[in-house]
Structures are given as C-alpha cells and as structure tokens.
Amino acid sequence: MTEQTEPRAPFAPWDRRELPGLFSVEESARRVGNYKWAEMRLFEVLGGWVATVPELDVKLVLGRHTYHHAWHAELWHKRLPELREMNPDRLTMPPNDEFVTFMEAVREPEAPEHTIEKLVGVYRVLIPRFIAVYTYHLNATSRITDAPTIRSLTFALQDEFEDWRDGEMLLQSLIDTDEKVDRAGRRQAALEKLYLASGGIAGAGSLGSHPAQEVGVR
Amino acid sequence: MKKMLPESELARDERFVRTKIEDRIFDPRGPKIAQRNTGPARMGVDRPAAGERSRSLMHGIFVGEIQALEGAGRTCYDFDDDTAPFQLKLDMARQCWDESRHCEISVKLGDHMGTEIGEYTESTFLFAAACNPDPVFRLCGVNRALEGLAIDVFSSMKEFGNESGDPILEFCEDWMLADEVTHVKMGSDWLRRLTETDPDRRERALEFQRTVDAIFNLGGFRGEDDENPIQLARDFRRLAGFSDDENDSLAALARESTEQAREMAAMATAALDASAQGS
Numbered sequence: 001m002t003e004q005t006e007p008r009a010p011f012a013p014w015d016r017r018e019l020p021g022l023f024s025v026e027e028s029a030r031r032v033g034n035y036k037w038a039e040m041r042l043f044e045v046l047g048g049w050v051a052t053v054p055e056l057d058v059k060l061v062l063g064r065h066t067y068h069h070a071w072h073a074e075l076w077h078k079r080l081p082e083l084r085e086m087n088p089d090r091l092t093m094p095p096n097d098e099f100v101t102f103m104e105a106v107r108e109p110e111a112p113e114h115t116i117e118k119l120v121g122v123y124r125v126l127i128p129r130f131i132a133v134y135t136y137h138l139n140a141t142s143r144i145t146d147a148p149t150i151r152s153l154t155f156a157l158q159d160e161f162e163d164w165r166d167g168e169m170l171l172q173s174l175i176d177t178d179e180k181v182d183r184a185g186r187r188q189a190a191l192e193k194l195y196l197a198s199g200g201i202a203g204a205g206s207l208g209s210h211p212a213q214e215v216g217v218r
Numbered sequence: 219m220k221k222m223l224p225e226s227e228l229a230r231d232e233r234f235v236r237t238k239i240e241d242r243i244f245d246p247r248g249p250k251i252a253q254r255n256t257g258p259a260r261m262g263v264d265r266p267a268a269g270e271r272s273r274s275l276m277h278g279i280f281v282g283e284i285q286a287l288e289g290a291g292r293t294c295y296d297f298d299d300d301t302a303p304f305q306l307k308l309d310m311a312r313q314c315w316d317e318s319r320h321c322e323i324s325v326k327l328g329d330h331m332g333t334e335i336g337e338y339t340e341s342t343f344l345f346a347a348a349c350n351p352d353p354v355f356r357l358c359g360v361n362r363a364l365e366g367l368a369i370d371v372f373s374s375m376k377e378f379g380n381e382s383g384d385p386i387l388e389f390c391e392d393w394m395l396a397d398e399v400t401h402v403k404m405g406s407d408w409l410r411r412l413t414e415t416d417p418d419r420r421e422r423a424l425e426f427q428r429t430v431d432a433i434f435n436l437g438g439f440r441g442e443d444d445e446n447p448i449q450l451a452r453d454f455r456r457l458a459g460f461s462d463d464e465n466d467s468l469a470a471l472a473r474e475s476t477e478q479a480r481e482m483a484a485m486a487t488a489a490l491d492a493s494a495q496g497s
Contacts, residue, residue: 043311044294047294047311048291048292050291051223051229051291052227053229056321060287060318062291063314063315063317064314066291066314070307070311071308109219110219110220112229
C-alpha cells in the first residue's frame with residue numbers, strides 16, 4: 001500500500017509562473033510565422049554567401065550558422081499547427097513590405113571583397129534584433145500556456161547569442177583600419193534605418209510598444 | 219545577390235591554386251609516369267610514395283569538402299520555395315553544417331599528415347555538378363554521385379589509416395563516413411519524392427548522376443581492382459540506400475573507365491616510343 005503523504009501545492013514555492021500572458025493564440029502564431037519567414041531568409045543567404053567569401057574561417061562559420069537558422073525555421077514551422085494554423089505557409093510571411101526591403105538589403109552584398117558588409121548586416125543588425133524580439137516574446141508570453149513556444153525560444157536564443165559572438169569576433173578581426181571602421185559603421189546605420197521603418201521582425205510592437213497587439217492582464 | 223553562381227566565381231584566398239580537370243588528364247607528364255609501372259595503384263602502406271599519395275588525397279578531400287559546403291549552401295539560396303521545398307532546404311542547411319565540420323576535420327588531418335592548404339591544386343568540377351538549375355539534378359549529381367564517391371574515398375582512407383597504424387586518421391574518416399551515408403540517403407529520398415509523378419525527369423536526373431559518376435571514374439580512380447586507388451565500398455553504399463543493381467552498374471562503369479585509361483596509357487606510351495625512335 002502506498003504511504004500517505006502530506007498534500008503539496010501544485011506549484012512549488014519557488015515556481016512563480018503566472019497566468020495569463022500578453023499574447024493570444026492568434027498573436028503568438030502571427031509572431032511565430034514572422035520569425036519563421038525571417039529565419040528562412042537568413043539561413044538561405046548565409047548558405048548562399050559561403051561560396052562568395054574568400055576568408056576560410058568565415059566560410060566555415062557561415063556553413064555552421066546556416067544550419068542553426070534553418071533549425072529555428074523548422075522549430076517555428078512545427079509550432080504553427082500547434083497554434084491552430086494548420087497551413088503553416090499561410091502565416092509564414094514578413095510583417096510588412098518595409099521588412100522585406102530590409103531583408104533584401106541585408107541579403108544584397110555578393111562580391112568577395114564585401115565580407116564586412118555581409119557580416120555587419122547579419123551580426124550587428126539582424127541577430128541582435130532576433131535576440132531582442134525573442135527575449136521580448138519569452139518574457140511576455142504565458143510561461144504556462146505557451147510553454148512549448150518558450151522552449152523553442154530558449155533553444156533559438158542560445159544559438160543567437162553564440163552566433164552573434166562568433167560573428168562579432170570575426171568582424172573585430174576583419175576591421176583593422178579606420179576605413180573599414182567607417183565602412184562597417186555606414187553599413188550598420190543604413191540597415192538600422194531600414195529596420196526602423198519596418199517596425200521590427202514581427203512588425204510594429206516587436207518589442208511590445210504597440211498596445212493594440214497585447215491582450216490579457218500583465 | 220544573384221542566383222546561380224558560376225564556378226569561376228568561387229571565392230578563395232591566395233593560397234589556393236585552381237586547375238582544370240582536362241589539364242590534369244592531358245598532362246604530358248602522365249604517360250611518362252605511367253611507364254614507370256610501379257605496381258597496383260590501390261592505397262596501401264607498402265606502396266611507393268604511400269605517404270605522399272595519402273597527403274595529396276587528403277588535400278583533395280579538403281577542397282572537395284569546401285565545394286560540397288558551397289554547393290549545399292547555394293541550394294539553400296538559389297531556388298525559391300516553389301522549386302525547392304522547405305524541407306529540402308532544411309536538409310541542405312544540415313549538410314552545410316556537416317560539410318563545414320568536414321572542412322575543419324580535413325584541415326586538422328592535413329596538419330597531422332604533414333601537408334598544408336595550397337600544397338596541391340584544386341579543380342572545381344565538384345562544384346560544377348552543384349550548379350545544375352534543376353534541384354533534382356543537383357541532388358543526384360552531388361548527394362548520390364559525389365557523396366557516394368565520398369563514401370568510397372573515406373572507406374579507403376579509413377582502411378589506410380587502420381593498415382598504417384594511424385588511429386587519428388581512421389577515427390576521423392569513420393566519423394565523416396557516417397555523415398556521407400546520411401547525405402546519400404537525403405539525395406535518394408528527395409529524388410524519389412520530387413520525381414514521384416515524373417518518371418522522365420527521374421530518368422534524366424539518374425543519367426546526370428551516371429555522367430558525374432563516369433567523370434569520377436576517369437583514369438580508373440575508383441573501382442574494385444588493385445589498379446584503382448579508391449575502392450568501391452559496397453557495404454556502406456548499401457547502407458546509404460544504393461541497390462545491388464546500382465552498385466553492380468557502377469562497378470561495371472568503373473571497369474570500363476579503368477580499361478579506357480589502360481588503353482589511353484598504352485597509346486600514349488606507344489606515341490612516346492615512336493617519338494623517341496624518330497628523334
């Protein structure tokens with residue numbers, strides 16, 4: 001016979017998770033669709049650039065990171081049907097035309113002498129923003145109802161941090177003259193302006209500044 | 219960035235020296251070297267210049283891995299979502315990571331074996347097979363023909379590592395071999411899925427694969443005789459999804475190539491003899 005034990009609360013005293021979160025099922029799915037679209041465009045271009053960069057260390061890092069972002073796209077692809085979107089392609093979309101313009105600008109450099117421009121776009125502009133938007137989602141959504149998204153966000157964020165560090169270190173080793181500092185700065189500023197115009201990876205309210213997209217009580 | 223990057227635009231640093239495959243085949247020194255008749259060409263520790271040959275092959279593996287990485291990367295980028303399904307691109311992205319690791323392993327093994335980047339030349343015909351505008355043809359040319367060849371190469375090198383008492387070489391080749399089996403399976407799977415309702419496209423893709431296979435058999439490089447440096451790894455190929463019929467057909471193609479190479483060497487030797495008598 002099982003020994004009787006003292007009744008315990010379903011949540012341990014240190015488990016401070018609360019209901020509800022800021023996102024409805026629909027809002028979470030919309031964001032996830034935007035993430036998938038952006039991660040797809042990112043892994044495609046990283047793969048495409050491998051053949052265009054002469055620096056061997058950069059080539060190999062891009063090869064590795066191509067898979068990281070493809071895997072994130074796959075995580076989001078699998079999450080969409082769980083968020084009641086049975087046709088994942090329907091929500092796999094950019095938040096707006098301005099974000100498409102931004103991504104096209106990130107993906108534009110091709111020439112072998114433009115490694116700095118390629119890396120600045122990804123590692124100084126796009127990936128820091130992935131870190132920001134994923135972190136916002138992680139902090140804002142319900143840690144109980146949306147736990148599967150949180151698990152994927154946590155995996156993706158770990159990659160984003162490590163990839164950002166890899167890319168930033170490559171950039172620091174490549175930027176070895178004043179002229180290159182200026183080149184990197186110009187490229188970053190141009191892309192940040194385009195990003196600003198788009199509102200972010202998930203459009204306006206990517207970092208929660210758009211109350212219309214928020215539901216529930218904090 | 220444009221779609222479809224020609225092989226002439228592959229980016230390399232100044233250490234790399236590029237040659238054309240035809241330059242290698244028609245190198246006038248070839249017949250003279252063949253005249254030396256140093257015995258079986260199969261990789262073996264008792265063969266003349268075994269160390270030098272294994273270093274040269276290791277460098278060939280290294281540049282092949284770079285091109286395989288570049289080819290998989292371009293397949294992620296070159297096609298829109300309608301031409302290449304999302305899942306196919308995910309597989310290619312995974313292959314990018316694998317090939318990237320293989321480059322790292324090959325560089326380390328090169329150091330270990332006493333060679334360095336650029337010591338031997340690079341021909342880019344592997345990437346050329348990855349430039350086909352049809353993703354199914356690419357998968358057949360790269361994942362089935364070239365990655366199939368990689369199975370044979372890694373298996374031969376693994377055996378060479380074992381015979382020569384080099385556990386590091388044997389260990390690394392075995393790990394790379396595991397990845398290549400996966401890549402061949404990806405190719406076979408996508409060939410089946412993408413041509414399910416189009417047998418004509420499937421046959422043309424397989425024909426392209428046979429063409430690539432034939433190129434890599436040139437000069438008897440691969441086969442099942444002692445004359446072939448690289449041995450056909452039937453067991454690993456079976457594991458990767460090649461049928462016995464496919465392996466038999468490739469073996470026959472390899473024997474044909476070996477015979478052609480033998481005839482060409484004999485003709486070149488006769489021409490050299492005639493030239494020497496005339497002078």
